[in-house]
Amino acid sequence: MITKKQKGVISFLIFFSFLILILNVVSAWTYKRGMADLKIQGNIRLELYSNYLHGVLGKYESLPILLAIDSNLVNTLLHPFEENRVETLNKYLETINRVSDSLDTYLMNKEGLTIAASNWNEKHPFIGQNFSYRPYFQEAMKGKLGRYFAIGTTSSKRGYYFAYPVEKDAEILGAVVIKIDIDSVEQKWAQRDESFLVSDPDGVVFITTNPEWRYKTLRPLAPDVLKSIEENKRYPDTVLTPLADNLITYEEDVQLLTIDVGKDIEKMRVMKQSQFMPHAGWNVHILTDTRELQIKVLLVNILITLGLTVFYIMLLLFLQRKQRLAELNRIETTSKKALREANEQLESRVLIRTQQLTATNELLRQEILDRQQTEVKLKRTRKELIHAAKLAVLGQMSAGINHELNQPLAAIRSYADNGKQFLEKGRLDEAMWNLGQIGELTERMAQIGVQLKLFSKKSSGQIVTVPLHGVIDGALEIVNPSLKKAGISMTINVIPVDLEARANHVLLQQVLVNLMSNALQAMEGQEVKEITIECNGKGEKVLVAVDDNGPGIAEEHLQNIFEPFFTTKKSGQGLGLGLTISDRIVRDFGGQIRLARSKGGARFEFTLERTQ
Numbered sequence: 001m002i003t004k005k006q007k008g009v010i011s012f013l014i015f016f017s018f019l020i021l022i023l024n025v026v027s028a029w030t031y032k033r034g035m036a037d038l039k040i041q042g043n044i045r046l047e048l049y050s051n052y053l054h055g056v057l058g059k060y061e062s063l064p065i066l067l068a069i070d071s072n073l074v075n076t077l078l079h080p081f082e083e084n085r086v087e088t089l090n091k092y093l094e095t096i097n098r099v100s101d102s103l104d105t106y107l108m109n110k111e112g113l114t115i116a117a118s119n120w121n122e123k124h125p126f127i128g129q130n131f132s133y134r135p136y137f138q139e140a141m142k143g144k145l146g147r148y149f150a151i152g153t154t155s156s157k158r159g160y161y162f163a164y165p166v167e168k169d170a171e172i173l174g175a176v177v178i179k180i181d182i183d184s185v186e187q188k189w190a191q192r193d194e195s196f197l198v199s200d201p202d203g204v205v206f207i208t209t210n211p212e213w214r215y216k217t218l219r220p221l222a223p224d225v226l227k228s229i230e231e232n233k234r235y236p237d238t239v240l241t242p243l244a245d246n247l248i249t250y251e252e253d254v255q256l257l258t259i260d261v262g263k264d265i266e267k268m269r270v271m272k273q274s275q276f277m278p279h280a281g282w283n284v285h286i287l288t289d290t291r292e293l294q295i296k297v298l299l300v301n302i303l304i305t306l307g308l309t310v311f312y313i314m315l316l317l318f319l320q321r322k323q324r325l326a327e328l329n330r331i332e333t334t335s336k337k338a339l340r341e342a343n344e345q346l347e348s349r350v351l352i353r354t355q356q357l358t359a360t361n362e363l364l365r366q367e368i369l370d371r372q373q374t375e376v377k378l379k380r381t382r383k384e385l386i387h388a389a390k391l392a393v394l395g396q397m398s399a400g401i402n403h404e405l406n407q408p409l410a411a412i413r414s415y416a417d418n419g420k421q422f423l424e425k426g427r428l429d430e431a432m433w434n435l436g437q438i439g440e441l442t443e444r445m446a447q448i449g450v451q452l453k454l455f456s457k458k459s460s461g462q463i464v465t466v467p468l469h470g471v472i473d474g475a476l477e478i479v480n481p482s483l484k485k486a487g488i489s490m491t492i493n494v495i496p497v498d499l500e501a502r503a504n505h506v507l508l509q510q511v512l513v514n515l516m517s518n519a520l521q522a523m524e525g526q527e528v529k530e531i532t533i534e535c536n537g538k539g540e541k542v543l544v545a546v547d548d549n550g551p552g553i554a555e556e557h558l559q560n561i562f563e564p565f566f567t568t569k570k571s572g573q574g575l576g577l578g579l580t581i582s583d584r585i586v587r588d589f590g591g592q593i594r595l596a597r598s599k600g601g602a603r604f605e606f607t608l609e610r611t612q
């Protein structure tokens with residue numbers, strides 16, 4: 001697996017190799033084109049320079065030929081010792097020399113001895129000097145036009161020599177020589193950008209626009225060539241050293257040299273183009289500085305490097321950005337997928353949960369329904385129970401009630417009998433009184449009947465404001481026969497007298513009847529039987545208490561007396577529901593029955609909400 005860093009290094013290496021390749025190709029191309037341009041320009045200049053040199057030499061070339069046929073020269077050679085002949089010729093040659101603007105003009109005999117010269121009057125005249133070693137002389141003696149470049153052995157001046165044989169009747173008597181100045185040739189072309197060189201057939205530079213290069217050789221010379229130069233005394237007192245360190249052939253007619261530019265520290269790479277001048281036996285060269293071209297190539301390289309580097313950096317940035325965008329896209333897709341999955345999971349969980357909740361809801365609803373039904377059933381059962389308890393109480397009291405009704409009935413019978421007898425005797429007033437008594441008694445019986453009917457009917461259970469005195473009186477109507485029969489003394493205290501509370505008349509009556517009948521049964525067999533009913537209005541509340549002086553409730557039964565069906569009574573006497581139902585009824589009124597402390601016997605009390 002390639003790391004990011006390694007990738008970077010590889011991409012840089014590829015870029016670097018590509019850069020090097022491009023630089024190489026472009027450099028080679030630029031250099032080649034530059035060199036081609038330089039070559040064309042160099043060729044044109046070289047041609048010009050060669051033509052110029054040709055012109056210079058052509059100007060003097062015919063002069064020795066003309067002089068050779070001059071009778072003055074021929075005669076002097078024939079008769080060198082004739083009086084005034086040499087002196088006359090010297091002046092003649094001096095004139096010719098001045099007119100033709102030559103350096104020296106002189107005549108040599110066939111031994112090479114100079115017999116007359118234009119410089120006869122100067123410090124070091126040529127007269128008497130032998131130049132037979134010079135090649136130009138040797139050429140002339142062969143009947144040819146001798147040409148030669150050399151430094152004058154006497155004058156030490158550079159010059160180009162033309163020599164031509166002086167003949168008489170096809171016999172060579174000697175040679176006439178003209179030496180021309182070549183300094184002007186150098187100076188005229190010196191102010192150019194390019195450098196011109198002229199070398200002799202040995203490769204020694206003798207004309208150059210750069211004086212430093214004079215007498216340098218274009219190539220290292222072989223020892224035998226050096227020896228021949230020495231013999232010809234061509235360059236006396238000169239050391240011939242090579243101009244260039246190395247020489248590379250660039251093209252067939254173009255060579256490259258690295259040369260010392262003299263005072264400059266740096267070395268100069270130049271392009272050398274050459275042309276051979278056949279008549280003169282010279283090689284003309286032009287050296288063109290290639291440094292400008294090298295700088296141009298360098299600039300092109302720098303530009304390409306900069307351009308490609310900028311392109312490379314831009315490409316890197318672009319790729320990096322693309323990669324980052326792709327990464328972001330990937331993260332976004334992954335997050336979206338994760339989000340979608342989480343959403344789906346959540347939705348399915350919500351669905352499951354909703355289904356569970358719906359099921360639970362359904363169950364709860366069912367339970368509520370069941371509960372409501374149970375409650376309805378319970379209420380009905382309770383009502384029935386209450387009614388049953390009522391009837392039970394009534395049953396228990398039936399003996400007393402029976403007695404209570406039988407007594408007036410017996411009285412009514414005797415009042416009726418008495419009334420009948422008084423009517424038969426015509427004693428109307430007494431008969432009327434007896435009838436009146438009958439009426440009162442039936443009234444009394446009807447009242448008992450109303451109370452019993454009231455007590456025994458099923459109550460709606462509605463809570464309203466009830467006068468406590470009224471309720472107690474109603475209850476007493478029911479239990480009175482039994483109380484009387486048992487000989488119980490009853491005490492009622494309602495404070496204040498018009499005390500009212502929130503309750504249901506019939507149900508509250510039932511509670512009081514229950515409590516009083518319990519007390520009554522508990523006190524059975526006692527000598528003194530007392531029941532006290534107290535109703536006290538205390539602030540917002542009414543305290544109702546039923547007290548007796550019976551045996552009270554045994555310790556072991558205290559926990560159980562409010563439990564349904566708990567009874568200590570003999571079978572047939574109690575159902576064990578009296579206290580349970582009474583407590584239930586009082587709870588519906590907002591109170592609670594409790595067994596309170598008492599001096600002796602039992603005291604049951606409860607509170608009701610008072611109404612003003």
Ligand code: ADP
Binds near residue numbers: 568
């Ligand atoms: P029942 O009267 O049918 O037995 P109750 O619920 O009215 O049912 O009473 C339960 C029991 O509480 C009675 O059996 C009795 O033992 C006791 N009890 C109730 N009132 C008194 C009282 N005033 N004195 C003594 N015991 C009582």
